[in-house]
Amino acid sequence: MAGEKTFVIVGAGLAGAKMAEELRARDFPGHVVLIGTEEHLPYERPPLSKEYFAGTKRLLDFTVQRGDWYRDHRVDLRLGTTVTAIDPAAHTVALPDGSTVHYDKLALATGSRSRRLPLSGADSSGVHVLRTVSEADDLLAAIRRDDGTAARLAIIGAGWIGLEIAAGARGHGAEVAVIESAATPLSGSLGPRIGTVFADLHRAHGVDMRLGASVREIAVDGGRATGVILADGSTLPADAVLVAVGAAPNIELAEDAGLAVDGGVLVDSSLATSDPDIVAVGDIAAAEHPTLGGRVRVEHWANALNQPAVAAATMLGIDASYDRLPYFFTDQYDLGMEYVGLAPPDSRVVTRGDVDKREFLAFWLDDDNKVLAGMNVNIWDAGDDIRALISSASPVDPARLADANVPLSDVAT
Template sequence: MSSNQHFVVIGGGLGGAKLAEALRANDFDGHVTLLAAEEELPYERPPLSKQHLAGTQQLPDFTVDQAAWYRDHNIDLRLGTTATAFDPAARTVTLPDGSTLSYDKLALATGSRPRTLPIPGADAPNVYTLRTIGDSDVLAEVLRSRRQLVIIGAGWIGLEVAAQARARDVAVTVLEAAELPLVGVLGPEMGAYYAEVHRLHGVDLRLNTKVELIRTDDGVATGVQLGDGTVVPAEAVLIAVGAQPNTDAAAAAGLAVDGGVLVDAALATSDPNVVAVGDIAEQQHPVLNRRVRVEHWATALNQPAVAALTMLGKPAVYERLPYFFSDQYDVGMEYTGYVGRDDDVRVVVRGDLTGNAFVAFWLDPQNRVRAGMNVNVWDVTTRIKELILAGEPVDPERLADTSVKL
């Protein structure tokens, strides 16, 4: 690659930082500009609802690279700066001040933003979302100073915050529109499991619940009004109803977008000079043979190595299976594989569900393993991957039998 080439990365989270690393690791000696919307050095996000919220990790502990690394590797890191638009025909990126950057190759790592609720009271000062280090700092102070928290949404963020709040003896009510928490991701069996975990830890979990509005007094939220007129008192409210991928600039530039930015197995978009990684990348997965978009840490961590090779014109395929993890109370889990919301699957449990030590497997009608979730059972992720990748039918009874090795 010519040292005169200019590669631009839009997005200063884990994905953007890892892309800059991968370009230099592959001996790209051209110019690299990394645009980071936040003022902090790129950092990892999982601790925001886990260790940082608990006070056991601080920002330097999960910062990807220190400032010296960017300086030593000649990365033009621009904090507090993002792109307002880009033009694939002219190959330019427009900055907030109206100036432009020319690029030879462009990487989109723009991540997601919290979904909001279009209801009265959602803009009250004690109504929060969680996405940034600043959000986590504010929420940590809320958990120290308030005794009554209402969380709207029983997804991963909502449940992880609920666990941290209960650890501080904060009264927690979780309001969920669906019939079970996490049902769209894990299905009814494991959704029911997580519902029981939280109820056993004192969470007031209310399901099939419609939120009408957030009641305020002098502009401050005092409670959440439900569809049946019930008001749940609150000193603070967290809205945790999912994330919206930041695809607006890609769509405006004419890239193919359908939920996320459409990318091929090599993470190239519909424009061969542009790649996309992380939350926004809707990939045609070569192993799963379907389009998937995974809003989790492992995707932002691992996709950049492939995207960098694609930018450099080298053959590359991203074929890792989706993976994510969660920690709630004394329940640690890892999930490997992929099951769509409408897929025809059944769950086979290996181990003790009531004792919080088991592995759950999702099997298709041919008894092939599509995904596995290990809860407080460790060092089995590789075996789960092997079962998925083998694509062969398994005996469900032997799979459930802990005396039979995986």
């Protein structure tokens, strides 16, 4: 209809799909254009290293919406299409064929890409990263064997993706080695004390944990990776190598368009960028957080799921603020964990429960004994209490916090 506004969403992952959902849920009557690089319908990414890799979920199980939803809700879904530029002055985005799409409002949900390593052999066949379902399929094909022999997988990096894939690969019968330069896994997220819990978990399940080790190069024979050569000259033979050393936010479009960026696209608590007609959500959004009192950018599923409600309101001129605490979760073997909040990894850690049995809570405290973050491991009724402690910003008594007989509601000083 003439005169209708057009809202364009760049990035067709979970965040982009949720943007389209929220706009229609709020009765936006105009055109919605959703543009994504992958050929697949928008899907969630956490299962790629969890249930999908383990073989307990299919892609359809974590696809955000079926294809007919986009048709029925008048969403112009353009898959296999990469936006090449944004012109804020003209209010257009450019496509590879030279055409442009006009927008009245624009949402950036461009996500992240896997970081690569500047190593000899890193571009060889048999070296994998994990960000897309196609990459997950390739890695699964590399470690599955029909002849009863065990494939050998070397994983560079003991972060969340690396450890989840290690657990999944062990479930498929693969021999797994994890190489990490830090002395413990997850040291940048959880610190060394809790990182040791995960090191012990993987060793108990037969993973060769090479901690405090660095990789010199990827061993290659005939153009294919055959293992990992460590800095000390030793070689870990492998049929496949996974590089799992983190992700880089896709902020180049925003930067080239002149938006304010600093390691992410800078947005206020309403998720508006430095251009009032452009919002940003998900991995790329470095947002002012009203509760945490600073700028936060985290690459967690929860942001992609929940930020679009606020960003859609902002696009429609409705006051909204994103104040949810950062949240992520993991499943490895028989360990399930949820983490909420945000804390420096060198913060003081207080635990309650049985750490050895991996049934415990952990809390990260600042110098004033305020709870910055909390984690529940195989305990599933503490999430609301942990959030309340963080949101209250009240000092706690560490001794009472560690005492499982004291309700979490009674630990404040």
